[in-house]
Amino acid sequence: MAKAELMNYEQALEKFEVVIGLEVHVELNTKTKMFCGCRNDFGDEPNTNVCPVCLGLPGALPVVNKRAVESAIKIGLAIGCDIAPNGRFARKNYFYPDLAKNFQTSQFDEPIAFEGGVEVEVPSGQVYKIDIERAHMEEDAGKLTHVGGNTGRIQGAEFSLVDYNRAGVPLIEIVTKPVYGAGAEAPELAAAYVRYIREVVKALDVSEARMERGNVRCDANVSLRLHGAEKLGTRTETKNVNSLRSIERAVRYEIQRQAHILANGGTIIQETRHWHEDKGTTSAGRPKSDADDYRYFPEPDLVPVAPSKELIEELRASLPEDPATRRKRLQEAWGFSDLEFRDVVNAGLMDPIEETVAAGASPQAARKWWSGEIARQANADGKDVSELNVTAAQVAELAALVEAGKINDRIGREVLAAVMNGEGNPGEIVSAKGLEVVSDDGALMAAIDEALAKQPDVLEKIREGKVQAAGAVIGAVMQAMKGQADAGRVRELIIERAAQ
Amino acid sequence: MNLVKLTAVEQLEGLRSGAFTSVELTQAHLDRIASVDGVVHAFLHVNASGALATAAEVDRKRAAGETLPALAGLPIAVKDNLTTIDEPTTAGSKILEGWVPPYDSTVVSKLRAEMMPILGKTNLDEFAMGSTTQFSAYGPTSNPWSLDRIPGGSGGGSAAAVGAYMAPLAIGSDTGGSIRYPAAMTGTVGTKPTYGAVSRYGLIALGSSLDQIGPVARNVQDAALLHDVIAGHDERDSTSLPEDLGSMVAAASNGSLAGVKVGVIKELSGSGFQAGISARFQESLELLKAAGAEIVEVSCPSFQYAIAAYYLILPAEASSNLAKFDSVRFGMRVTPEGNPTIERVMAATREAGFGPEVKRRIILGTYALSSGYYDDYYGSAQKVRTLIQRDFDAAFAKADVLVSPTAPTTAFKLGEKIEDPLAMYLNDIATIPANLAGIPGLSLPNGLADEDGLPSSIQLLAPARADQRLYSVGAVLEKAHENVWGKRMIDFAPEVKAGA
């Protein structure tokens, strides 16, 4: 496949207006599937959480999961939507081997939630209003694994395996209206919006909300039009974007790719595109036209979902605080400056810091570790911090060890690296590796005397008031102790010695 | 004593009194099947050992003085579009040849709970698409009255099994008349209950919004017995009614016509109906009047569009329901020569596995749901459906039950009309409106037509949920016929010439 040519980003924005649209699929954390009693846990042994209904066997009939409907209503309310008093399911008909019935039970013209909106802040501090068109309920398909061939795609595979554990898992699809006017910030806005939706569903406790596990998936629509043009440009829909960072990169990539084509007189093909995390590029998938015919019609096997006003109000009353309120509350509680807090939010560190503080760490210590070493590592690996092998509890434990003077910051970084390397919890690593600082003054004094013997003039200088002269000896002592000493204590002991 | 000639009520009395055992009764029916089904071909699968095992269990329990369900020990036949665990279920299609369902349909579970020996599975038009049973992939069923004639369809197998004394009772399914039309052709009684009165779970769907399971019997009281066993709410079928519609046995036992208003549907009489059928129908109106009923005429002008609407809605739903037959998870798989991609395997399987009428309806339905045509076809058909429901509402404001002939003609010859789908579709002209409106209907033998000496029939219709009226009126009319003709209608049937 020829590598697509890209236009310089700034140039692209000078020439074109960017319009994005986002479809976010949220996998619900209900105990059972959308239309049957099977366990909603597709990580299990393949094809164990299946029954006649989710296998689409002849004669089987669906029954709506009440809890999933409640989750859908909660999400709808939390993103400012109206709730349909009488929403019907519809069949979306198409043939694919991961789709047991060869139709997906979804919602078409009567989604459970519609006409909402959220306000999303991007790293610059700019806030954008994003209009929500709808949120609807549907079922997931099975998971295909293509064996043989080297693309991992169905084309060229020798055979494909289907795991129907995922078939019928409840999904909520949230669709925005076209988003205009974000300009150069469109990629960041796309990522910030998905982060916002993640925060919402996490706070509602309706989804595990882990992008790396596919609990939250985003399809990003991107189109360009000349500034001032009325007609929307042809859009592409980039799928398989599984981290916030990828969303930003994929949108940016599509802007540059489309700009190059359009500027050179080409036309954009309406199609789905696949995001390749490793290469940082998208490639053409299935052509997609408005004439795609899914032959939607009302699902005759299900009666309409008709939530009572009372239920809707009950759910509305149960909603947790919205993300904006939560941010305000946490910033105050943690005492972070605006800049500190914005960095935390933009790095997606609010949740881990909150959990770390809850596990006993001070807010500043939690911030220091997450936005320092851990964020650096995530960046280097091209991952989200949530994908790294470190938990809030481990960070809190690490902070406590430092706080207690058992280790210093430098050793702390070493311990953290070991934690991320899967070597265990901080306490275990410190004992296993013998990293605890030497707090035995006798041992320290012996090392100090040894160093002083090599630099006899230091004590004299200190006595003359040149306290900074102690630095040379501290360095030698720390080296002798292999770093496992509290430098402050060493300094105190040197000064004590000079006073004798 | 020829056990098979007894009514179901008499067979149950014999079992209770100890006149014969369930094993004897079941064996008598198996013997009858062995003797006549070679020429009738009502059964696709006979399960002698399973039926006898159930019978033996009933006999053992009865001998031990244990309490038994009301219909325990009474054999039954089941239409082959209801799933039966560990027993083949073909729906009359090659595409399901050899498929053994891993689960029982709800109705079959109820029969098992009732401890009724299941004799086997009966023939039907492929996926219940047809009105003659000639579209079965496994060959046609013959009418016991005249072996060269159709038994009606799609449930010709169940009707012929009961009509030829191979089973005292049978289960049918009625989407546009598939219980009532075969009853009319074979001089038996068949009921389509109110939509939702009987669970559809495990019924291989044809038109999900039209399908309803019901009883097939040789008289009204017997049908009521079975109706009461299979009716009731099922949490596995979202469209099943939550409420209890009362006892049909009680309704049949306490039948009365005093003060009952019987509405004659103007549009379902006169031209298009065989003279002998119209004559018998007029006589029955006199019998009803003599029994105390008031006869009124009602008009249902929208019925003229019923067949057109039905042949859009039904194929639309069927095209989607039949999409699951794709060779991936169950049933036939045809692997074409060359490079067998999933698309080619699916296409080859469906090409080989589906018969001509099924393909015709899948194509019709796919077309009717296509974008750009949806409003004109499926949308318009749904509007007609609403108009038909309004016609019924208006008619039931004037009458407690409605009557019409069940079928326009008596049974015609096998092979006739088979090349003319439109002529074939007219067979269901009187039965289809009830399915479109979801109301209950019962077909009752109505004397013999003078022209050919074949069974004529009358259809009773009641408002949704008023299924009991069918039985109370039906029982009275049945008695009146018996008085006029000197014996039951079924007793006029000639003896089936075995081994022809």
Ligand SMILES: [Zn+2]
């Ligand atoms: Zn399931």
